[in-house]
Amino acid sequence: MAAVLDSVRAFFAPNSTFAIDAETPADVVARETLLDRAMGPDRRKKSSEKIRRNRVPAEGLAIVARDGAGHVIGTVRLWNIEAGISSEGQAIDALLLGPLAVDCAYEGKGIGAALMRAAITEAHKRGHGAILLVGDAAYYERFGFFADKTRHLVMPGPFERSRFLALELKAGWLEGAAGMIVANGRKLA
Numbered sequence: 170m171a172a173v174l175d176s177v178r179a180f181f182a183p184n185s186t187f188a189i190d191a192e193t194p195a196d197v198v199a200r201e202t203l204l205d206r207a208m209g210p211d212r213r214k215k216s217s218e219k220i221r222r223n224r225v226p227a228e229g230l231a232i233v234a235r236d237g238a239g240h241v242i243g244t245v246r247l248w249n250i251e252a253g254i255s256s257e258g259q260a261i262d263a264l265l266l267g268p269l270a271v272d273c274a275y276e277g278k279g280i281g282a283a284l285m286r287a288a289i290t291e292a293h294k295r296g297h298g299a300i301l302l303v304g305d306a307a308y309y310e311r312f313g314f315f316a317d318k319t320r321h322l323v324m325p326g327p328f329e330r331s332r333f334l335a336l337e338l339k340a341g342w343l344e345g346a347a348g349m350i351v352a353n354g355r356k357l358a
């Protein structure tokens with residue numbers, strides 16, 4: 170994780186006033202406050218939330234952005250899921266990304282992009298095959314997320330198909346993937 174974060178830092182560091190870092194237990198309150206402000210109280214009603222509820226994020230994949238004083242100004246987490254089954258009937262392990270949010274006072278400074286690149290790089294380094302998310306295609310396409318990879322998959326609740334996107338970290342990982350997304354991460358103690 171440290172090497173990935175260093176490389177993302179090096180890419181974004183000159184003239185910037187933020188750092189990408191691993192989330193710690195001390196960040197939880199600040200992260201939740203940031204998410205409430207950025208996304209509103211309805212964020213807990215989303216179908217993605219059903220997958221996250223009572224689970225811990227995938228190992229090494231809870232990432233924050235900090236300002237110069239160390240305060241949390243951005244957050245992204247990824248979650249272990251099964252992305253349906255393959256044409257051979259095997260469950261397909263993958264990650265669900267979200268929520269991604271940046272403090273509105275810091276929007277448009279590349280922090281969202283830095284969080285996304287750190288998350289993708291770290292997930293790849295850890296050997297994951299694909300990342301799925303529900304979000305605006307106009308934002309996430311720049312990171313390689315497209316709806317065609319999820320066309321035979323469904324979320325466990327209402328979702329807009331055009332916003333249900335995926336990035337393969339290993340070519341062909343989602344080939345033939347069909348069925349419902351199911352949480353398979355570690356449960357909260």
Ligand SMILES: CC(C)(COP(=O)(O)OP(=O)(O)OC[C@H]1O[C@@H](n2cnc3c(N)ncnc32)[C@H](O)[C@@H]1OP(=O)(O)O)[C@@H](O)C(=O)NCCC(=O)NCCS
Nearest residue numbers: 207268269270271276277278279280281282304305307308
């Ligand atoms: C979406 C979000 C994470 C982007 O963070 P950010 O740090 O401002 O993003 P970046 O600085 O890396 O990128 C800014 C660019 O993305 C564009 N952008 C931001 N949100 C976008 C969206 N929903 N659709 C399309 N483009 C978007 C901006 O217009 C800007 O474009 P430019 O580079 O051409 O000027 C942030 O706006 C946010 O927290 N929004 C509220 C929560 C949310 O919607 N999260 C995503 C759903 S999970």
